Structures are given as C-alpha cells and as structure tokens.
Amino acid sequence: MTFQEKLRAAAAQNRSLLCVGLDPDQAQLPACVRDQDNPTLYFLKHLIDATADLVCAYKPNFAFFGALGEAGWPTLKATLEHIPPSIPVLLDAKVGDIGNTAEQYARMFFEVLGADALTVNPYMGRDAVAPFLAYPDKGVFLLCLTSNKGAADFEQQELADGPLYLRVARKACEWNTAHNCGLVVGATQSAAFAQLRQLAPDLPFLVPGVGAQGGDLEAVVRHGADAKGGGLLINASRAVLYASAGTDFAAAGRRAAQQLREQIEACRAA
Amino acid sequence: MTFQEKLRAAAAQNRSLLCVGLDPDQAQLPACVRDQDNPTLYFLKHLIDATADLVCAYKPNFAFFGALGEAGWPTLKATLEHIPPSIPVLLDAKVGDIGNTAEQYARMFFEVLGADALTVNPYMGRDAVAPFLAYPDKGVFLLCLTSNKGAADFEQQELADGPLYLRVARKACEWNTAHNCGLVVGATQSAAFAQLRQLAPDLPFLVPGVGAQGGDLEAVVRHGADAKGGGLLINASRAVLYASAGTDFAAAGRRAAQQLREQIEACRAA
Numbered sequence: 033m034t035f036q037e038k039l040r041a042a043a044a045q046n047r048s049l050l051c052v053g054l055d056p057d058q059a060q061l062p063a064c065v066r067d068q069d070n071p072t073l074y075f076l077k078h079l080i081d082a083t084a085d086l087v088c089a090y091k092p093n094f095a096f097f098g099a100l101g102e103a104g105w106p107t108l109k110a111t112l113e114h115i116p117p118s119i120p121v122l123l124d125a126k127v128g129d130i131g132n133t134a135e136q137y138a139r140m141f142f143e144v145l146g147a148d149a150l151t152v153n154p155y156m157g158r159d160a161v162a163p164f165l166a167y168p169d170k171g172v173f174l175l176c177l178t179s180n181k182g183a184a185d186f187e188q189q190e191l192a193d194g195p196l197y198l199r200v201a202r203k204a205c206e207w208n209t210a211h212n213c214g215l216v217v218g219a220t221q222s223a224a225f226a227q228l229r230q231l232a233p234d235l236p237f238l239v240p241g242v243g244a245q246g247g248d249l250e251a252v253v254r255h256g257a258d259a260k261g262g263g264l265l266i267n268a269s270r271a272v273l274y275a276s277a278g279t280d281f282a283a284a285g286r287r288a289a290q291q292l293r294e295q296i297e298a299c300r301a302a
Numbered sequence: 303m304t305f306q307e308k309l310r311a312a313a314a315q316n317r318s319l320l321c322v323g324l325d326p327d328q329a330q331l332p333a334c335v336r337d338q339d340n341p342t343l344y345f346l347k348h349l350i351d352a353t354a355d356l357v358c359a360y361k362p363n364f365a366f367f368g369a370l371g372e373a374g375w376p377t378l379k380a381t382l383e384h385i386p387p388s389i390p391v392l393l394d395a396k397v398g399d400i401g402n403t404a405e406q407y408a409r410m411f412f413e414v415l416g417a418d419a420l421t422v423n424p425y426m427g428r429d430a431v432a433p434f435l436a437y438p439d440k441g442v443f444l445l446c447l448t449s450n451k452g453a454a455d456f457e458q459q460e461l462a463d464g465p466l467y468l469r470v471a472r473k474a475c476e477w478n479t480a481h482n483c484g485l486v487v488g489a490t491q492s493a494a495f496a497q498l499r500q501l502a503p504d505l506p507f508l509v510p511g512v513g514a515q516g517g518d519l520e521a522v523v524r525h526g527a528d529a530k531g532g533g534l535l536i537n538a539s540r541a542v543l544y545a546s547a548g549t550d551f552a553a554a555g556r557r558a559a560q561q562l563r564e565q566i567e568a569c570r571a572a
Contacts, residue, residue: 055402055403057406093399093403093406095397095404095406095410096403096406098406098410099406099407101375101410102375102376102379104375105371105372105375109372124399126397126398126399126423127396128396128423129363129365130449130450130510131450132327133363133366134365136363136366136368136369139369140365140369140371144369145371153396153398153423153425154455154456155423155424155425155445155456155457156448156450156453156457157450157452157455157456157457158452158455159450159451159452160450161452175426179400180400180401180426180427180429181427181428181429182426182427182428182429182431183426183427185424185427185428185473186427186469186473187425189461189466189469190461190462191459192460196456196459196466199456199459200456203455203456240400245400
C-alpha cells in the first residue's frame with residue numbers, strides 16, 4: 033500500500049484530516065509522567081492511544097527526539113511501533129542534501145525507521161529531492177510556503193514568474209512522476225492556498241500552523257481542499273500534546289483533537 | 303574559545319585550510335574493518351589519527367550516522383570524542399525549522415553532541431536560523447550556493463536584485479551580529495566566489511566539492527580567500543576516506559589529505 037492510499041484510507045476511516053504532530057518538548061511534559069522509566073515514550077503512547085481514532089496521520093518531529101541524545105532513537109522507534117499500522121507516519125525532519133547523502137537520509141527514515149512519508153527542504157534542487165522520490169510507495173513533502181514570519185525572507189521573494197514558493201510548487205508537480213510528492217503550506221498563509229491548489233490539484237498539502245501559530249482553518253479548508261474535499265493533512269502539535277499539564281493530559285489531548293477534527297469537518301461540510 | 307578562534311588556531315597550527323568530511327558510507331568501508339565490533343568507528347578513528355595534524359576541521363555528516371539506526375548516535379558520539387579538542391567539529395546536518403524546533407536541533411547538536419559549528423538550511427528565513435545564531439561561541443554555516451547541479455533550480459534563480467543565493471549571503475551578513483555566521487559555497491561554483499567574498503569579507507566559507515565533485519581548487523582559493531588568505535574550510539570527504547579499499551586505508555587517506563593540503567597551500571602562496 034502506498035503512502036497516498038494509506039492516508040486516504042485513514043482519513044476515510046476516521047473521517048479526519050487532522051494530523052497530530054508528536055513534538056515531545058521536555059520542558060512541557062506533564063509532571064505526572066516524569067517518574068516513568070521513559071517519560072517521553074509514556075507520554076506519547078498515551079496520547080496516541082487517546083487520538084488514534086481521530087487522525088489521518090501522525091507527524092513525529094525528529095528534532096525533539098534527537099535532543100534526547102542516545103535515548104532519542106529507541107524512543108522514536110518505540111513511538112513509531114506504537115502507532116497503529118493503519119495510520120500513516122509522516123516524519124518531519126526537513127532534510128535536504130546532495131545525492132549520496134540524501135540516499136542515507138532516505139535509508140534512515142524510510143527503511144530503518146519505516147516512516148511512510150518525510151518532509152524535505154527543496155533549497156538544493158532536484159538532485160537533493162530525487163533520492164526520496166525514488167521510493168514510489170513513500171510520501172515526500174517539499175517545504176513550499178511555511179507558517180513562520182521568516183517565510184518573507186526567501187520563500188515569498190519574487191522571481192520573474194512569481195514568488196519562489198510558487199516555483200517550488202511547479203517543480204514539485206514536474207517531479208511528481210511517481211505520484212508521491214506533497215507540499216508543506218502553512219495555515220497562516222491562507223491567501224496563497226487557492227493559487228497553490230489550482231497549480232497542484234492532486235498533491236497532498238501538509239498544513240502546520242492552525243494551533244499555537246494561529247492559522248485560519250476555514251480559509252485553509254475552503255481554498256486548500258482538493259476536488260474531493262480532501263488532500264489536506266492539517267497538523268496540530270502543541271494544541272493537542274499540551275492541552276493539559278495535569279494527569280488528564282491524554283483525555284484533554286483527545287478533547288482538543290476531537291474539537292479540531294469537528295471544526296475541520298464543519299468547514300468541509302460548509 | 304569561540305568556533306572562529308578555534309578554527310583559526312587549528313588552521314595556523316596545521317597550516318591547513320583542509321576540512322575532512324566524515325561520511326562513513328557502509329557500502330564503501332574497506333573489507334578489513336568489517337570484522338571489528340564497530341567497523342564505522344574503527345574506520346573513522348584510524349582516519350582521524352592519520353589526518354589530525356593536516357586539517358583545520360572535521361565535518362561529520364549526520365545522515366551517514368543516522369542510517370546506522372540505533373548504533374548511529376553512540377558511533378557519532380564516540381567519533382566526536384576521538385577528535386582532538388584543538389580541532390573544531392563542524393556538524394553537517396543542514397537543519398532548518400520553525401523556532402521551537404530549531405531550538406531542539408541547537409540543543410541536540412551544540413549541547414548534547416558538543417559540535418563547534420553546524421550547517422543550516424536558510425529556506426525558512428530568519429526565525430529558523432536565529433536559534434542557532436543565539437549561540438555566540440558556535441559557528442552557523444548557511445547553505446548559500448551548493449556544489450550540486452540542482453543549485454540551478456532555486457539557488458541561482460534571479461530575484462529583482464540578483465540571484466537568490468546572493469540574497470542569502472546578504473542576509474547572513476545582516477544576521478551576523480555575533481560574528482558566528484558562515485556560508486556554504488560549492489567549489490564547482492568558482493565563478494561566484496569573487497562576488498561572495500566581496501559581499502561577505504569576514505565570513506568563513508565552507509567549500510565542499512573539490513574531490514569527487516570536481517571543483518576548481520585554484521579559483522576557489524584565489525577568489526574565495528579572505529584578506530588574510532584564510533576564511534576557507536575546503537572540504538574533502540570521499541577523496542580522503544576511500545583513498546584505498548585495502549588495509550592501507552588510513553595511510554592512503556593521509557596521503558590524499560596531505561596532497562590536498564599541499565595543493566591548497568600552493569594556491570595560497572601563488
């Protein structure tokens with residue numbers, strides 16, 4: 033089963049376009065998990081159990097595991113193993129390097145860790161992206177227009193035929209011969225969604241920035257959904273993970289995820 | 303001691319602008335190391351021992367360690383511990399993410415692993431770079447104009463005031479308030495060195511691409527050196543690591559490094 037098929041099946045099964053980001057920030061873990069053998073793993077397992085019927089995907093961010101040092105790899109691996117096999121895993125590492133190095137990253141994330149999809153930084157161009165696209169069953173999400181303020185520094189700069197991020201989107205369509213490419217488009221960039229969806233009618237968009245970053249969910253769904261009302265992975269991390277700092281963290285995370293899924297579904301119905 | 307001071311001291315001590323890239327590709331390890339408990343570590347330790355008096359820095363590439371799975375982190379850590387403390391370590395991971403994630407990468411590479419410098423992808427703009435620049439004693443090398451063919455796809459695209467990579471260089475100068483920023487400029491891009499050095503007279507340039515990728519060493523040194531004839535970390539990975547597939551791999555790596563250092567010194571003297 034390809035990433036795209038797995039994503040569509042999970043989205044249909046759970047009636048959800050919600051992707052939950054797994055960013056275990058040590059400074060924000062609830063006090064009640066700190067006595068566990070592996071607080072991060074305990075915390076994430078409970079959140080996964082509490083939300084697995086509400087999401088279309090999980091998005092672990094590699095940095096938060098890497099910052100754990102030696103414990104990072106086994107913790108990430110055990111987290112991935114705890115995710116039900118029907119839910120796709122989109123690993124967020126924003127990698128990008130020359131060909132022989134990109135091959136190592138592809139091996140690391142797709143083969144050794146078994147992720148279904150990966151975020152990739154397009155700055156270095158086609159040959160830095162190709163080793164990932166060479167896995168037809170995996171998803172490759174190119175950073176296009178991100179949710180942060182710094183998007184103005186380079187991504188939104190004007191080339192002869194439009195801003196840089198549109199060129200990234202056009203190139204993604206051109207390189208998408210195996211139908212495994214997607215784009216990262218921040219929810220705070222709602223004005224850009226209509227044009228990007230027109231340009232890339234079939235690409236899935238990973239959309240961070242609806243929670244803590246304050247993006248406009250309604251505009252994202254209205255302008256960003258594909259012809260079938262899907263094609264979006266709307267990500268929330270902090271809003272779900274840290275919904276409560278108490279012993280009810282998993283239940284509170286579930287409520288936050290439920291609320292977000294319902295908001296998204298209401299937008300889709302409208 | 304800051305990264306810049308450590309770099310200058312190592313370059314002066316070893317009379318070298320050569321940086322050796324530590325990219326342990328499992329498919330290329332000499333047969334004679336395969337029986338070792340940790341073939342990668344054994345291989346790298348011998349190469350470090352054979353070259354530590356010839357280099358101004360080592361540049362381990364995270365991907366090649368990550369691809370080892372669970373063994374990757376301890377192998378990387380033990381490799382870094384084996385590098386003499388007088389030689390700076392530039393960790394090549396080309397990271398870039400929003401602020402709270404970038405902070406995790408900074409912690410991972412600067413604090414937990416203790417690297418002296420890091421490569422960072424500038425695509426997401428200032429707030430994705432700032433958490434690294436916030437470490438005044440560490441070096442932050444922004445990808446500017448890379449050595450691969452894909453550089454034409456985005457990096458060399460023309461904005462109103464010149465190509466994108468020049469904007470990255472101008473921003474790097476603007477963001478360099480702690481004097482800890484550098485640029486990555488591929489050796490295959492020799493035509494761009496004079497302009498980049500004029501624009502950024504004081505920034506160190508990490509220059510990959512002289513070995514396997516075939517860059518023009520003489521043009522790099524002539525146009526890329528700073529006013530004192532330094533400011534370059536000229537990287538070779540495969541040309542040194544895989545100089546021999548036999549039991550003489552370390553001696554052959556030393557000869558390759560020596561030859562490159564002498565070529566660079568000859569260019570500096572000219």
